[in-house]
Amino acid sequence: MSQQPPQRSTPSRPPRPDASMSLLNNVMDHSLDDGYAEATRRRGMEGRSKLPRTVRAKLGLAGGLVLAALVVTVGAAQARIAAPTVAKEKQELIERIEDGGRHADQLQENVDKLRSSVEAKQRKALEKHGGRRARDTALLSGAVPVKGPGVKLMVDDAKETESSDSGGPRESTGFSDTGRIRDRDLQRVVNGLWESGAEAVAINEQRLTARSAIRAAGDAILVDNKPLVPPYTLLAVGPGQKLSKTFQDSADGQYLYVLHKDYGARTSISVQDEVRLPAAPSLIVRTAKPAQTGEGSTS
Incomplete structure (x- = not known):
């Protein structure tokens, strides 16, 4: 009985260098997930168009x-x-x-x-x-223009208020301790001129009468409901030199000096040989009586 020669096993292949990296190889070889692959395959079968069939x-x-x-x-x-x-x-x-x-x-x-x-x-x-009495009444009531010797008084806000951080001297409500001129300041100045002997007064070419009102509306100063813009120019008819001295020595003149000295308000006063004041913009007659004529009339 003959014996077959023994079977020789073929030498096995050497292991791949990346055998230990099977997970990474799988990811590299199958980068597309099976679900995506299935969806892609289905779309290829149905066609890319989504229009109704x-x-x-x-x-x-x-x-x-x-x-x-x-x-x-x-x-x-x-x-x-x-x-x-x-x-x-x-x-x-x-x-x-x-x-x-x-x-x-x-x-x-x-x-x-x-x-x-x-x-x-x-x-x-x-x-x-009324004769002379009527002329005096017309003058004092501001019914007629007037000219004559007098004084010119300039009153203006302090220079520092022009460059304030609030945007200007008229845009701040808290100005009690600043150099801004207020309505009460002009009231005192005007009353001081009257008391010092002024026969007629105007502010910024606006004639004042016994019924004129100087008031404040917000940051503006109103004279008879008309706003004024600084600087304020006051013209007063009267005995020029005497009127100027009397006003500066009065309490209201000293008040204006304090505004200039302590708060920087700009003021100046000068004697004028002639100043011209317009008539008041409106003349309101509260009471009137018809002039009597004939026998028994009174002048």
Whole structure:
């Protein structure tokens, strides 16, 4: 019985150098997840287009597109039709506003003319009746312009207030300890001029009367409800040199000096050979009696 030669085993392959890196190899060889691969394969079978494949679905999509186009077209047509109407209404409104403004300006002009006419007649009546007494009354009431020797007094805010951080001397409410001129300051100055012998006084070319009011509205100073802007120029008719000295020696003149010395308010006073003051802007007659004529009339 013959014996077969022994089987020699073939030498095994040497192990791969990266055998110990099987997890990393798997990630590298299968970078795409199975789920993504399945989705990609399914999409390739169905096609990339997401359009409906059935006739009914296609008809529904077409109907929706037609409806959307119709809505957009109708909206654009309505907007185009309404645009001229809106523009016309806007133009009509603008014209009404402009007409109203012109009418208001015309009415105001008529009021000013009537007021001037009434004031002129009042002044003529004062000049015509009463003789010297009427002239004095017209002068003291501010019914007529006046000129003559007098003084010119300049009063202004302190220079530091012009460059304040608040944006200007008229934009701060807390000015009690600053060099800003207030309404009560002008009141004292004007009263001091009257007491010192002034016969007529004006501030910034606005004539003052016995009924004039100097008030504050916010940061503005009003004289008879008209705002004034610094510097304030006060003109007073009277015996120039005497009026200047009397005012500066008075309590109100000393008050103005304190404003200049302690708070930096800018002031100056000068004697003028002639100053001209306009008539008061309005003359209000509270009481009046008709002039009597004939026998028994009084002058």
